[in-house]
Amino acid sequence: MDEFLDWILIGCGGLIGYMILSAIVRAPGASLNSKFVKLGTLKGKSLSEITRVVGPPNAVSSLGNGKTLRQWQETSYHIALIFDKNDICEGVSSEISV
Helix, strand or coil: CHHHHHHHHHHHHHHHHHHHHHHHHHHHHHHHHHHHHHHCCCCCCEHHHHHHHHCCCCEEEEEECCEEEEEEEECCEEEEEEECCCCEEEEEEEEEEC
């Protein structure tokens, strides 16, 4: 009987450890997502308005015609925004939250 109880306690401890570790790993992405949510509608906002709240993008790519794709990424969250030649957001190209 004691051996059965030991296995249950080990299983519960493992599950609790997994849940804590998962929350720690996902925290940076959850924080970044929360900052974007607080901004509200992104279309029409300037790059400086956005970076003031969420920080600088992790990557910037040229799309041609003066447009750029700027991406922000943390563990469990990624968002890519399209900006015009005046650095005004035209909208979300993609967003992934795990």
